[in-house]
Amino acid sequence: MNTFIYLFVVIVEVAGMALHLGTAVRLSGYVVLGTTLTADHMADAEVQRLLGRARRGIWLHCLIALAASVPAYFLRDTKYLVPYLLAWALLAAVACWGIEVRNTGQLREIKRQRGWDEGAPENLAIDLKSILLKPKMPVGPHWMVPSLLLSVMVVLQSGSPGIGDALPLFIWLVFLILYRIAVRAKTQVYDENSRINMACSLATRRTWSQGLVLASYIMPVLFLIGGLLDNLPLGVVPVLTTGLILLVLILTHGTVRKRREQILAQGRQAIYNEDDENWKYGMYHNPQDNSTFVEKRVGIGWTINLASRKGKLVAGLAILILVGVVVMYIGILGGGYDMKIDGDEIRVTGFPFGTTFSAREIEDITIIDTLPKSVRTWGYGGGRVYMGEFELEGYGKVRLYAHYQTGPFVVITLTEGTVVIHGESGEETGAYYDALIAAAG
Amino acid sequence: MVIKLNMTSGTPIYMQLRNQIILGISRGDLPLGERLPTVRQLAADTGVNTMTVNKAYALLKQEGYIEIDRRHGAKVVAPGALEGDGLEKLEDELALLIAETKLHGMDRDRFLQLCDNLYMGTAGHPGEGTT
Numbered sequence: 001m002n003t004f005i006y007l008f009v010v011i012v013e014v015a016g017m018a019l020h021l022g023t024a025v026r027l028s029g030y031v032v033l034g035t036t037l038t039a040d041h042m043a044d045a046e047v048q049r050l051l052g053r054a055r056r057g058i059w060l061h062c063l064i065a066l067a068a069s070v071p072a073y074f075l076r077d078t079k080y081l082v083p084y085l086l087a088w089a090l091l092a093a094v095a096c097w098g099i100e101v102r103n104t105g106q107l108r109e110i111k112r113q114r115g116w117d118e119g120a121p122e123n124l125a126i127d128l129k130s131i132l133l134k135p136k137m138p139v140g141p142h143w144m145v146p147s148l149l150l151s152v153m154v155v156l157q158s159g160s161p162g163i164g165d166a167l168p169l170f171i172w173l174v175f176l177i178l179y180r181i182a183v184r185a186k187t188q189v190y191d192e193n194s195r196i197n198m199a200c201s202l203a204t205r206r207t208w209s210q211g212l213v214l215a216s217y218i219m220p221v222l223f224l225i226g227g228l229l230d231n232l233p234l235g236v237v238p239v240l241t242t243g244l245i246l247l248v249l250i251l252t253h254g255t256v257r258k259r260r261e262q263i264l265a266q267g268r269q270a271i272y273n274e275d276d277e278n279w280k281y282g283m284y285h286n287p288q289d290n291s292t293f294v295e296k297r298v299g300i301g302w303t304i305n306l307a308s309r310k311g312k313l314v315a316g317l318a319i320l321i322l323v324g325v326v327v328m329y330i331g332i333l334g335g336g337y338d339m340k341i342d343g344d345e346i347r348v349t350g351f352p353f354g355t356t357f358s359a360r361e362i363e364d365i366t367i368i369d370t371l372p373k374s375v376r377t378w379g380y381g382g383g384r385v386y387m388g389e390f391e392l393e394g395y396g397k398v399r400l401y402a403h404y405q406t407g408p409f410v411v412i413t414l415t416e417g418t419v420v421i422h423g424e425s426g427e428e429t430g431a432y433y434d435a436l437i438a439a440a441g
Numbered sequence: 442m443v444i445k446l447n448m449t450s451g452t453p454i455y456m457q458l459r460n461q462i463i464l465g466i467s468r469g470d471l472p473l474g475e476r477l478p479t480v481r482q483l484a485a486d487t488g489v490n491t492m493t494v495n496k497a498y499a500l501l502k503q504e505g506y507i508e509i510d511r512r513h514g515a516k517v518v519a520p521g522a523l524e525g526d527g528l529e530k531l532e533d534e535l536a537l538l539i540a541e542t543k544l545h546g547m548d549r550d551r552f553l554q555l556c557d558n559l560y561m562g563t564a565g566h567p568g569e570g571t572t
Contacts, residue, residue, distance in 0.1 A: 197443070
């Protein structure tokens, strides 16, 4: 299982960084390395040298990141593996951002030295025809209704639905939000010829809306298939889902970029959107723009306008969620869990995955020595504790409370669902077992 | 038709928007009956304040260049002949321009030639131009 976690995290992180930095060095909509450049300026020898250095830098960064991840492969204990991988992923992401900022800074310095940033006062171009036809360009949102119904079916398919079963519904909502951002995004003006601008807008909106609609089907379909096939190895469905969603998003981005560049190659009177000064450290801050989301200059998708009121709210919310998750993890790590019996009521405390059930619901109590293969669906796993909903081989979905992955474990079969609990020592597990047997009568 | 706004200019944005739409109509880029985006569409797509776009559209409507329909947005219409206040305003603006031109030493023939060139350059009558 540790090798599986290691490979999954490393592949996603390294491929993500290579893709992110790769988009920076490729010209897209007259922007390269987060900087607006004309075709003439792109041909400049110093610019080409910088791009060559930046491309080599991406390979070097990815190789160093891979080398730094190797020690994690040899960490057999999840207690050490998870914090190591977390720290590694965070450091690699910060270094990736640093490379992006450094390369952008160097190109802007060349632009400044050559005086290419002067004499561009027209900093907002509007194409009236493109705006007028914008609502007709994407595929309609009704195409997302079947994927919503499939997500609801995932919840209904589970006999006792938990938070993990609602994951496709949550992801569907994320895709709906992304769809709205994609179809409402500002119309970019690249050329004096309206036909060029309209073709670019159509290619962008149609392709992104199609890609996001398609992506919204992946999770519910695979979860439904996974639910029907009992003999699938654990972890196959989540990994396949993540991989396919990422693949669809990457292909969509690539298609949009390719079509846009093909259309722009036919333009004769390019309009360069000179708003480099609104992009600093890879972030967008433009007080004169009321838009909340804008297309990223580097990477895939959209980013927040940190100067807009809604943008600040979204950024604040994102920070709050991040802090909340960290606080929750600290709470889990510090608090652990405990089992209390009060008359007929058995309560397992464990923030925020506690559970309560009645002794009358207990159908069977057994002790097992080893924990079967497990996959977390909604909960925490690693460090001192494993808590929450887990998919356990041979048992299906269970509520698991364990300190380590070594036994013994008490398996409580309820009329609806299963709870698996484990003490910090064999004696504590034994005490849990005795207390449960006494409560169940 | 492409409109370019200079966000750092001393001319207010709504006035730049109004001026460019009038120039577009006169060049024939916006022919008679051509639909314009609604105030909300234009504001949302450009990131410009709704009030700013509304002000420009209200001015264009007042001056007779566009008609505004709540459901279908704005539409280019043929403005009426200049008379009354409109003619008076034109005379005032021309008088000031001629005064400035004279003070800068431009003779009458050159001024009239310049006017003629510009008039012909924007000579497309609404409805006759191409987009």
